[in-house]
Amino acid sequence: MEAFVKDYDKVIKKQRMLETNDPLDRLINIVNEAKDKIRADPSSVSASLTALGKTIKTVSSGISEEHKELQSALSKYSKAIDKRFTGDMIAAINPHAFDNKENILRNTIAMHFIRQGNFEIGDTFAKEAGLKLPESMRHKFMEMFEIVEALKVNSLEPALEWSTRHRRELEKRSSILEFKLHRQRYLQLLEASRKEDAIAYAKQNFGYFGTRHTQEIMRLMGCLLFFDRIKSSPYADLIAPNANADIQHMFTRDFCSLIGLSCESPLYISVTVGTQAMPTIIKMSSIMKAKKTEWSQQSELPVEINLTDDTKFHSIFACPVSKEQATDENPPMMMVCGHVICKESLVKLSRSVPNGRLKCPYCPTESMSSQAKNVYF
Template structure:
């Protein structure tokens, strides 16, 4: 799909519309001018009204505003029509061509949809969906997300106590994965207390809260202690950046990530990721289905697509290996294999190289020789 051609066509339509508007407005202004002149002449008592109306009729016939405007509109409509046909040709709306028969677990799909609603905070909608699909077991998915959103609402209201309580309860798990969420929450609370209550309360909070984090965040704690000298005028101090609202947004995002992680859920909704990735792959799939249909071949029976499906980096969750010999992407049946020389080929490529060689075969990229038994499967 050449988007440049579509953009050029759109620019032509836009330019044509602007020209049409300018010329149409000019015709209307000239017509109004003639009418105003005639009306002024008719208001004079000594004027021959019949002569004025005859002159006005002649000028309007010469100007022909309806014909001019009609011709301009016809030209624009023709250009818009061509642009619409180009869009219909470039963007195929029949997505059914990309449909592929597949077996799905209906209960699993219902749970995925319900979890999507709950993780978006749409609890009423999720409950309604579960009731209509008659999936009572999915109600257990609501509780952890409901607690998470309650804490998030309090956090956005500048109340950190519920989030701090949750972080303290889950401190071993957070420390195990190297998360600094609890310290970030304490840091926000310290700045909030210092700015809104005073130096004494902030110092007491620091003594009670920062002890467990001194070994890992000593430099941050030292900087926070420096803020005590600027109590009451923190917004004009060298530490004014600590008052930025973005810190609250960052902590809210980190809190959501850690909650989802401890629940065994991805931060982004799997359903949303799947639909977004599918919408990007849709043009390629439609084109492939069309080409295969023209060649009277059935693409739905293929185990692997014969073309690459371009997706954004956000949808690349693991490394992909393509064999430098066969140019094919590795699969579970055709995994990447490491040779003694350090080069990596897919298993089927090695089997083809071994064929006809009783013991050893030469690496296609260096002079070293090896055997198939010495090749080891590697994992990305």
């Protein structure tokens, strides 16, 4: 990796040299100097233009050389990447994955732009792709980003107004957003040495949360003794440097939850999961290619992909035997060994054995179908 890093550093160095001495700025300055000279002495037009042409030619030649050096460094860096990472990603790609699903993909991309706050790009993409995005969803995300922008400059009022308006829905989801916002506003007043205003604010807003956040409110009241030096007091942990960022994330998560969406866009999650899974899939593909074998099940990976906790979802259960989604009539059932399959698969397996003791499809354990228990996700 050392040679790889050196090539990378060379590219960055060349790029910074061009940024600090922008060639276009140099050409603009040369042309402006020629214009000023001609304006001051109109009789020197011919001589000035001749000199300008020679100068531009010289500067352009120097610019060309600088870009050649950058391209050379970039080429070496690209070769170092190819040499270091030799995996064939084509082997891990299914070219037919989105056959007859182009509209779903386009809609996902358009909604990703909207969810990132790039409304103009999202609208343009939707128009050119012939999509009709729900206007109500667009307005909701516009409201969300307006509040997030206010939070970025420590303006809590819009978020407080929204959380108060949706108090019941947030409480059903056990959200503590509204209390955290009031807590942050109270601490802002203390940091600004507005002790009396902080006391009045606490009396007005903390009472509703008294039974659920008693201990934390008691600590917040203790801050009053150190209102002019909280950062050096026993309550310094309350003034966390990342408190504002945490509230932004909490608000975004709860806002998306109320409109029935995940905090991150599906496109972002898909790309993240694909990036995490790609090395394993490439390795598996190369092994199968060498052994001249194929995957046993269509659309099912032959290996388990280790994903991070924030990319694991269990909204549905698909039976590993029948490959069908579980329903109320065909619920997931956990056998004695801990493995889970759907009820219909369990019944079919038990019918195929004479004594009723079926073997788990994934381990040697035997059990009776009557010993299996319903599982609720």
